[in-house]
Amino acid sequence: MQQRISTFNRILKIREDSRKNEQAILAAERSEEQAVLNHITQLEGEKAQAIHDFSRTGTKSISANDLWFQRQFISAIDTDITKGKTSLADVRTRILGTEARLVERHRDVRIMETYIDHLKEADFLERLGIEQNELDDVATVQFSHKGGI
Numbered sequence: 001m002q003q004r005i006s007t008f009n010r011i012l013k014i015r016e017d018s019r020k021n022e023q024a025i026l027a028a029e030r031s032e033e034q035a036v037l038n039h040i041t042q043l044e045g046e047k048a049q050a051i052h053d054f055s056r057t058g059t060k061s062i063s064a065n066d067l068w069f070q071r072q073f074i075s076a077i078d079t080d081i082t083k084g085k086t087s088l089a090d091v092r093t094r095i096l097g098t099e100a101r102l103v104e105r106h107r108d109v110r111i112m113e114t115y116i117d118h119l120k121e122a123d124f125l126e127r128l129g130i131e132q133n134e135l136d137d138v139a140t141v142q143f144s145h146k147g148g149i
Contacts, residue, residue: 001123005116012112019105026098033091040084047077 054070 001119001126005119005123008112008116008119012109012116015105015109015112019102019109022098022102022105026095026102029091029095029098033088033095036084036088036091040081040088043077043081043084047074047081050074050077 050070050073054067054074
């Protein structure tokens with residue numbers, strides 16, 4: 001029974017390692033998500049500033065070429081924001097997949113822990129039974145030697 005418990009403990013260790021790996025992947029993905037969010041926020045700030053600068057140009061004389069470049073700059077920022085939001089959606093999709101795998105790994109670990117606990121309990125009860133039988137045998141032998149039977 002001890003060999004069986006030892007085998008399942010090794011399997012449990014492998015499953016725990018797998019769960020730790022998924023947790024590390026999830027942490028990296030969440031970090032990536034935060035970085036993308038920060039980048040989008042920065043781009044939105046740049047866009048707001050560019051729009052503000054563009055709106056102020058109406059009070060002073062500026063060439064059509066400069067207006068066109070300012071508008072292209074705002075469009076480029078919009079494109080970058082759109083790409084960032086697409087990237088954010090991809091990261092969040094990966095996070096959902098990783099979370100689902102992590103839940104599955106956690107469930108596998110819990111099942112294995114429960115099974116090992118049942119094996120340990122069965123082993124303990126078996127040992128108690130063997131010990132009780134040995135005590136009963138000793139008591140019977142002592143009782144019979146004293147002439148009780």
